Amino acid sequence: MERIFSGAVPRHLRGGVVALGNFDGFHRGHQAVVGHALDRARAEGRPALVATFDPHPAALFRPDLPPFALTTTPQKLDLFEAFGIDAAVVIAFDRALAAHSAEAFVGDQLAAQIGAGVVVSGADFTFGVRRSGDTAALARIGAGHGIAADVVAAVGDAGGIVSSSRIRDHLRAADPAAAAALLTRPFTIRGVVEHGAKLGRTLGFPTANLALGGYLRPAYGVYAVRVRLDDGSVIDGVANLGIRPMIDPPLEVLEVNLFDWSGDLYGRTIEVELDVFLRPEWKLDGLDALTRQIAADCVAARAALASVKPTRSAFLPDGSSVRAISGCPS
CATH class of the missing domain: 3.40.50.620 (HUPs)
Incomplete structure (x- = not known):
């Protein structure tokens, strides 16, 4: 094109x-x-x-x-x-x-x-x-x-006219599935991986961090996500979108932990699709509690994604037509 x-x-x-x-x-x-x-x-x-x-x-x-x-x-x-x-x-x-x-x-x-x-x-x-x-x-x-x-x-x-406003309302209401039904694909944030505080690495859950830029802010919280790398890989993960209440000073960011993957993503462009909202952001009682909660979030995200069929993305070199994108295999 x-x-x-x-x-x-x-x-x-x-x-x-x-x-x-x-x-x-x-x-x-x-x-x-x-x-x-x-x-x-x-x-x-x-x-x-x-x-x-x-x-x-x-x-x-x-x-x-x-x-x-x-x-x-x-x-x-x-x-x-x-x-x-x-x-x-x-x-x-x-x-x-x-x-x-x-x-x-x-x-x-x-x-x-x-x-x-x-x-x-x-x-x-x-x-x-x-x-x-x-x-x-x-x-x-x-x-x-x-x-x-x-x-x-x-x-x-059944909900009325399909519109960007309706999609934004669903995302703000922590309903990414309803937004995806109108979009014909999950709401997806694309960005360059930036350096962060590296707390996740210390806790055993390294993350790829993206600035939210001009994107709509969906409900803050923890999401089961799929991540598409610039080499075509599609990887399940869990993400926190919000201000990270456990870290001072608060900083708005999308932090993504990729399951069963290791490597250097700094400076690379990735896409993060928000598939399932798991919970709102919580301020927990110390780093031990945070570590336990992240582990529980990983378990919940894996279970949630097991029932969500992957879709192709136009971001991939072989991205399939959006006219049939909903429900396409990865």
Whole structure:
């Protein structure tokens, strides 16, 4: 998949079918939009593209918001590639772009820069200064540039419309399984392994530590996890996500103990999927109590993961299509 961060889309990708949106999390609803674009592109012999924004508009207009991302931009692009998309266009979202009228956005971005032949969006998509454009405006303005517009209805289930907000609510409520059902895969944090306090090594449970960055903060606590290394290995483990109340000063971090594995992970990029919430963070009575609790958490995590079917990830070189990712064997 070609990844385009600036400049006009090259000639061989122009006239394509473009799925347009933020796509944070790339959940079932987003997959319906991108899937429609991909299906139409293949049926008509056109390139299939996704156009997304970086940063998320909310991050620009509300810098005071707590971190809320379900995926980083590199993760989203990997997911698009695993889905079968030919190219992804990352549109830099800044105040200059936010000041574009709906007409200017279609003319400058969709027509001139991307050269879209068809644009596919969700029913709630808005664009232009003060969200002045909606799907009806996209169809009307697009027609003047020779761009067709398709709208994909929202995807729902018994709990309502599938949305990033619902997924965030599930994660904050310590229900990663419910979030995974909407995402079609576990919520996964990708990051570079950093040096930590090395207390875990002293206690006999060495950990790989990741900063949480711009990711949404799920419920603090201990999780059964699967870890994907940059060499394709998939390893079960247990993780503490939170502020480590036993350590002074408190520091927010994701600490992961990998089962039956040893080696040097410092500086390497890994993915940690949160599969099962085991318990909240506790402040225990000393290091002996902490050691016993970690051992018990390891036992609980192994038992929990025994009933959770592994999934493939777009992070892996052979990542399978997200269109069939749920329940795929590792």
